[in-house]
Amino acid sequence: MDPLLFKAILVVAVFGITLIVALYSTFGERKIAAVMQDRVGPNRAGPFGLLQPLADGIKMFMKQELIPSVSNKWLFIVGPCIAMLTACMTGVVIPWGGSLTFGDQVFELQIADLNIGILYLFGVVSLGVYGIMIGGWASNNKFSLIGAIRASSQMISYEIAMGMAIIALVMSTGTLSLKEIVMQQDAGLANIVYQPLGFLIFLVCAFAETNRAPFDLPECETELIGGYHTEYSSLKLGFYLFAEYINMFISSAVIVSFYFGGYNFPFQHELGLDGNLLTIVQTLVFFGKIFCFVFFFMWVRWTIPRFRYDQLMHLGWKVLLPLALFNIFATGMVMWGMGKL
Amino acid sequence: MLTNRSKQVVKKEMTIMEKAYLPAIFSGMLITFKHIFMKKATVRYPEQVREFAPVYRGQHVLKRDEAGAERCTACGLCAVACPAEAITMVADERKKGEENLYREEKYASTYEINMLRCIFCGLCEEACPKEAIFLTDRIVPSTFERNEFVYGKDKLVEPIDQRVDVTKRQTPAVLEFKKDKKHKHNRTFLDKVLKPSNKH
Numbered sequence: 001m002d003p004l005l006f007k008a009i010l011v012v013a014v015f016g017i018t019l020i021v022a023l024y025s026t027f028g029e030r031k032i033a034a035v036m037q038d039r040v041g042p043n044r045a046g047p048f049g050l051l052q053p054l055a056d057g058i059k060m061f062m063k064q065e066l067i068p069s070v071s072n073k074w075l076f077i078v079g080p081c082i083a084m085l086t087a088c089m090t091g092v093v094i095p096w097g098g099s100l101t102f103g104d105q106v107f108e109l110q111i112a113d114l115n116i117g118i119l120y121l122f123g124v125v126s127l128g129v130y131g132i133m134i135g136g137w138a139s140n141n142k143f144s145l146i147g148a149i150r151a152s153s154q155m156i157s158y159e160i161a162m163g164m165a166i167i168a169l170v171m172s173t174g175t176l177s178l179k180e181i182v183m184q185q186d187a188g189l190a191n192i193v194y195q196p197l198g199f200l201i202f203l204v205c206a207f208a209e210t211n212r213a214p215f216d217l218p219e220c221e222t223e224l225i226g227g228y229h230t231e232y233s234s235l236k237l238g239f240y241l242f243a244e245y246i247n248m249f250i251s252s253a254v255i256v257s258f259y260f261g262g263y264n265f266p267f268q269h270e271l272g273l274d275g276n277l278l279t280i281v282q283t284l285v286f287f288g289k290i291f292c293f294v295f296f297f298m299w300v301r302w303t304i305p306r307f308r309y310d311q312l313m314h315l316g317w318k319v320l321l322p323l324a325l326f327n328i329f330a331t332g333m334v335m336w337g338m339g340k341l
Numbered sequence: 342m343l344t345n346r347s348k349q350v351v352k353k354e355m356t357i358m359e360k361a362y363l364p365a366i367f368s369g370m371l372i373t374f375k376h377i378f379m380k381k382a383t384v385r386y387p388e389q390v391r392e393f394a395p396v397y398r399g400q401h402v403l404k405r406d407e408a409g410a411e412r413c414t415a416c417g418l419c420a421v422a423c424p425a426e427a428i429t430m431v432a433d434e435r436k437k438g439e440e441n442l443y444r445e446e447k448y449a450s451t452y453e454i455n456m457l458r459c460i461f462c463g464l465c466e467e468a469c470p471k472e473a474i475f476l477t478d479r480i481v482p483s484t485f486e487r488n489e490f491v492y493g494k495d496k497l498v499e500p501i502d503q504r505v506d507v508t509k510r511q512t513p514a515v516l517e518f519k520k521d522k523k524h525k526h527n528r529t530f531l532d533k534v535l536k537p538s539n540k541h
Contacts, residue, residue: 035376035377035381036373036374036376036377037376038376038379038380038381038382038383039381039382039383040381040383040385043385299370299373299374300366300370302373303366303369303370303372303373304366304369304370
């Protein structure tokens with residue numbers, strides 16, 4: 001097979017899987033919300049309500065499309081597109097599994113093994129704020145604007161702590177490539193063992209970056225109606241909501257790759273599995289880990305109330321940032337002590 | 342102080358454990374996790390029907406007597422008693438040959454209850470001297486149109502072959518009273534044919 005053809009298939013597959021997972025995350029979210037509140041949740045469309053996301057999607061398509069006459073029409077349309085685009089772009093550097101061998105050809109289950117994968121990831125994630133910012137600003141609505149401003153200040157604040165947490169990880173692993181980080185965890189222990197504090201900081205920041213509760217201040221129904229997507233309707237609103245679920249899926253994948261061994265699982269080489277079969281099992285294990293984190297995201301959402309804005313800023317700048325700096329310092333000291341520097 | 346429930350608000354500094362948020366968050370998450378396995382409060386309605394009390398007051402029925410004649414004589418007492426003013430009716434005189442259709446000489450040619458106005462208090466049933474109107478354990482089904490909730494005789498009068506059981510709403514005293522054939526309104530069309538008027 002032509003390597004380029006395989007890449008094309010992989011791109012389409014990753015894109016499709018991402019969309020399907022995001023689609024069913026909306027369903028999962030409603031189900032999990034329901035069972036945590038002693039309810040049943042959607043169970044009418046199809047068996048166990050499994051066709052509910054489809055019905056939701058059709059509803060979104062059929063809704064009337066409203067573009068406010070006072071809005072900046074071009075930017076109004078560009079906003080959700082950027083949100084969706086950046087959400088989908090992050091999946092490129094994630095290693096979804098080992099490698100598949102067909103004949104004498106070896107194919108890596110990773111779209112692009114960038115040696116600066118982490119930098120790419122951060123670049124794309126920080127672009128994500130533009131989707132929200134542009135959408136909120138172009139709506140020409142006070143609520144949207146406040147939501148957009150909150151979103152941008154929140155994301156910028158938490159990106160710093162997130163980056164600091166990653167620096168400690170980069171120090172201990174010595175690489176910026178996601179593939180290599182995952183490979184190292186195959187040889188040794190998962191990075192959570194070396195970077196527990198860094199993981200905690202990264203996790204909290206991931207919640208803030210994906211605008212999920214308890215950091216969902218940009219949308220904040222109780223204060224800002226819908227925040228940045230107040231004026232949006234129909235499929236453009238669907239894009240914003242959908243982008244959030246894609247972000248959740250991708251950030252779960254990133255957390256797993258960084259701290260929980262990626263697609264590796266304990267004693268994988270002792271099972272005596274054949275190369276391709278092992279790769280498939282690894283990919284399934286990877287998705288299993290990701291779904292655990294997606295569940296965790298939802299679990300937190302339906303447990304904790306929203307932070308107040310000053311609490312959010314306090315946590316970001318006065319708690320997480322010093323902690324992340326301390327983490328870098330501590331990592332450096334330990335590495336120096338062990339003679340690794 | 343009007344009640345003894347008021348509480349003195351204490352503005353105390355949070356302890357370090359409280360400031361760290363995480364212990365509180367974990368205990369909260371444990372609580373929500375426990376709820377996953379708890380019994381659900383939902384009643385899956387169309388398939389699963391909640392158990393009704395024996396005296397549940399639902400959709401009304403206009404009863405027929407044993408011979409199948411409508412009991413209602415359009416006296417209007419139910420409409421007067423109705424606190425929601427949900428009942429309207431038009432009275433008409435019974436023609437010759439309609440004795441098997443209407444029990445009394447006067448009957449309701451139209452009888453309407455607005456189910457959106459009705460508060461299902463049961464006062465109409467209490468006011469009725471003819472044992473004609475009863476509230477039943479049926480639920481008024483929902484529809485999309487407002488005017489579909491105005492129920493006419495077509496929906497209210499019980500079909501002859503599908504009698505609606507209202508015995509649960511009839512107290513023993515009421516049932517005893519109904520057996521007393523001394524009262525004219527307790528005599529059915531059949532009674533009159535078999536034992537023509539014994540004056541008292």
